[in-house]
Amino acid sequence: MSQKRPHILLISNSGQVGWELQRTLAPLGEVVATGRNRGAKLVVDLARPDSLVQAFNEVRPTLVVNAAAYTAVDKAESEPDLAEVVNAVAPGIIGELATRQGAAVIHYSTDYVFDGALDCPYREDDKTNPAGVYGRTKLQGEQALLDSAADALIFRTAWVYGQHGENFLKTMQRLFAERDELRVVDDQVGSPTWSRMIAEATAQIAAQLKMNTARFGEKRGIYHLTAAGQTSWFGFAQAILKNSESDCRLLPIPGTEYPTPAVRPAWSVLDNRKLNDTFGLALPDWCGSLQQCMAEG
Numbered sequence: 619m620s621q622k623r624p625h626i627l628l629i630s631n632s633g634q635v636g637w638e639l640q641r642t643l644a645p646l647g648e649v650v651a652t653g654r655n656r657g658a659k660l661v662v663d664l665a666r667p668d669s670l671v672q673a674f675n676e677v678r679p680t681l682v683v684n685a686a687a688y689t690a691v692d693k694a695e696s697e698p699d700l701a702e703v704v705n706a707v708a709p710g711i712i713g714e715l716a717t718r719q720g721a722a723v724i725h726y727s728t729d730y731v732f733d734g735a736l737d738c739p740y741r742e743d744d745k746t747n748p749a750g751v752y753g754r755t756k757l758q759g760e761q762a763l764l765d766s767a768a769d770a771l772i773f774r775t776a777w778v779y780g781q782h783g784e785n786f787l788k789t790m791q792r793l794f795a796e797r798d799e800l801r802v803v804d805d806q807v808g809s810p811t812w813s814r815m816i817a818e819a820t821a822q823i824a825a826q827l828k829m830n831t832a833r834f835g836e837k838r839g840i841y842h843l844t845a846a847g848q849t850s851w852f853g854f855a856q857a858i859l860k861n862s863e864s865d866c867r868l869l870p871i872p873g874t875e876y877p878t879p880a881v882r883p884a885w886s887v888l889d890n891r892k893l894n895d896t897f898g899l900a901l902p903d904w905c906g907s908l909q910q911c912m913a914e915g
C-alpha cells in the first residue's frame with residue numbers, strides 16, 4: 619500500500635524565502651503555496667484570520683511553513699496596526715490552528731528583536747529589546763506562536779538577500795548602474811544571509827525530523843539561522859561591487875548621516891551554535907554565498 623505524501627502548507631511563495639522554499643520543500647511532500655491575491659490558487663491574507671482557517675481546512679497540513687510577514691521595516695513605523703496584525707497576531711492563530719490539526723510549524727523571525735547593545739553574537743535567550751515596530755511585532759509573533767503550544771520551530775534570520783524579491787543586493791546593483799558614487803552606512807553590523815540557504819536549511823531540518831509533528835515538538839523553540847561571518851552594510855556593498863562590473867565609488871558613512879524612520883541595531887550578529895548543536899547544521903560564510911548567488915544572477 620502506498621503511503622500518503624504529507625501536505626505542506628507554505629504561507630506565501632512570493633517573498634524571498636518563500637520563493638526558495640517551494641523548491642526545497644518539494645521532495646518532502648505536496649507543497650500547497652498560498653498567495654495574497656485573488657489569482658492565487660489558495661488565498662491567505664494574514665490580516666484575515668478566516669483565510670487561514672479556510673486554508674488549514676482545505677490542505678490539512680502535516681507541516682505549515684510561514685514565510686509571510688510584514689517586512690517593510692521603515693513603513694512599519696507609520697503602519698503599526700497592520701504590522702501588528704500580520705507579524706504579532708497571525709503567528710498565534712497559525713499556532714492554534716496547527717495544534718488543533720496536529721501539524722508542525724516552521725516560522726521565521728529577525729535579528730531586529732535585539733537592540734544591538736551587546737558586543738558579542740546574540741544567543742537565543744539573550745535579552746530582547748526591539749528598537750522599532752517591525753522588531754517589536756516580530757517578537758510578539760514569536761511569543762504568540764510559542765504560547766499557542768504548537769510544535770513550532772522559529773528561525774531568527776537576518777539581512778536576507780537573493781535573486782528573487784526586493785533586497786539590499788538588488789538595490790545596490792540598480793544604484794551601481796545609475797550612480798558614480800554611493801554613500802553606505804558602515805556602523806551597523808550583521809550577517810547577510812542568502813534566502814536559498816535559509817530554505818535549504820529549513821528543508822534539511824524538516825527531513826531530519828521526518829516531517830513528524832512529535833519530533834518537531836521535541837525540538838520546539840527558537841533557533842538562530844544566519845550565514846557565518848559578519849560585515850557592515852558598507853562591507854556588504856563592497857563585496858557586491860567586487861562581483862559587479864561597475865566603476866561606482868563607495869563611501870562609508872555613519873548611520874546618523876542616513877536617517878531612516880526605523881532605528882536599526884548597530885550590532886545584530888547572531889550566534890548559531892544552538893542550530894549546529896541540535897541539527898548539526900551551519901550555514902556557509904556570507905561572502906562565499908554572495909558570490910554564488912551573484913554568479914547565478
Ligand SMILES: NC(=O)c1ccc[n+]([C@@H]2O[C@H](COP(=O)([O-])OP(=O)(O)OC[C@H]3O[C@@H](n4cnc5c(N)ncnc54)[C@H](OP(=O)(O)O)[C@@H]3O)[C@@H](O)[C@H]2O)c1
Binds near residue numbers: 665687725756784813
Ligand atoms: N528580509 C529580511 O532582511 C529579513 C531579515 C530577518 C528576518 N526576516 C524574516 O524572514 C521571513 C521571510 O522574509 P522575506 O525576506 O522572504 O520576506 P519578503 O521577501 O519581504 O516577502 C514577504 C512575504 O510576505 C507576504 N505577505 C506580506 N503581507 C502579507 C499578508 N498580509 N498576508 C499574506 N502574505 C503577506 C508577501 O506577499 P506579497 O508578495 O503578496 O506582498 C511576501 O510573500 C519573514 O518572517 C521575515 O520577517 C527577513
